[in-house]
Amino acid sequence: MSSSGITRATLAKDLRLEWRSKDAINSMLFFALLVVVIFSFSFDPTAEESRRIAGGLVWVAFLFAAVVALNQTWARELRNQVLDAYRVSPAPANSLFLAKALGNFIFVTVLEALMAPLFIVFYNLRALGPGYQLLIVAVLGTWALVVNGTFFAAMSVRTRSREIMLPLLLFPITIPALLAMVEATSSILTGEFSARFWIVLLAAYDVVFTMASLFLFELVLQAE
């Protein structure tokens, strides 16, 4: 089977399994809702202020929700010893990684799509800058979180305290991307600055780490 075929098949299988059980999406959804509500209690800004801080709040909430999704990425594979099968098969490790990353990307995007209206409502948000750019930021930003998250989730799988290891590894490396996402979102909402530099930085981040992950995933998969 070709590598793109494997990617598609693995992705389809993951999505189908998830659709049937809705394990991950339910827990992620509820967690995300809780985060939004708690943030709304903690920060009760005016419409003017909220445009400035919403960028940060929204992306921190998405980040936490993404971590919940990422932590279960490899759980099923580990339970059923699927990883061993992948290790001995001639299939390139990249295909597996890409399938997992794309699956996570879809999960987290669905989550964001569900959380965003809540944020808009709770904070009375309205973009003063070019609103369509928010979509670009969302796509690039989510991929940045997911590509490294999926990679580090694979590394964390063989550690004690697996669930806490993932954020410990992920957060420092993600700092420039987080800064970019937050600043871009704030720039677009307040309309004060152009978000162009941040979008370019996010794109560069995505390219660099997608290549690095595809290149080095083989090594991580072999780790036993």
Next chain:
Amino acid sequence: MKRAFPILAVLTAVLLSYGLYGALIVAPTEKTMGDVQRIFYYHVPSAWTAFTLFFLNLAASIVYLIRRNPKADALAFAAAEVGVVFCTVVLVTGPIWARPVWGIWWTWDLRLTLTLVLWLIYVSYLMLRRFSTSGQTPMMAAVLAVFGALDVPLVYFSIWFFRTQHPQPVIGGGGSIDPRMLHVLLINWAAFSCFAVLVCWSRYHLEVLSREVEETQALESLLEAGNSR
């Protein structure tokens, strides 16, 4: 090799003492900041040393990825750990210097933030080393080091642009430096570099030795299990 260690230790002690003397007594007092500025002679060399150690970790990690040489991995581990120690010194002395001079403990300027992010990345590296149960920990740690290195330019540019959009006072600003001050700075840099070599070497030796002991212990328990039939 073994004989070099005590010689280096003596040299280091001499340099450190001379450096301390220079920093506290010989160096002229700075006009605007006063004596507090002397923290500079410890803060800056520690930073240079920390970055050099992190670079050494990167080099050793890459060597390990290419050749799978276990000694390279031991060196990577040692360099990372000692690097974090020096980086901690930088992050502690920085705010202690900033507070009396600029009135604030911390600011998210380029240098400080970059140092903090590097510290975070390498602490996460050490956590991976400590908590990993895989037999391939060296491999994963080396990969993490590469990821961290790829991240550094991105961190640099993101903070640089952030600061141009939201400017704030720069701590430890530029400007020319009195040659006497430069002299003391360089002496302390040499002193701390030698100190770092000593500590890193010790840590490397400890790592190699403890791996040998672990292997021997594992072998012993295998033999025992075999004999007790």
Next chain:
Amino acid sequence: MSYLYAAYVATWAIHIAYLGYLLRRYGRLRTEIEDLKKKR
């Protein structure tokens, strides 16, 4: 200037703490080596 001394003391406190940690590990390693030698 108390800040100055605080900085210098902090620097050496951190270094000495780390060296102490290394010495402790060396000590533990030495006892393990002794144990292994005795078994032989």
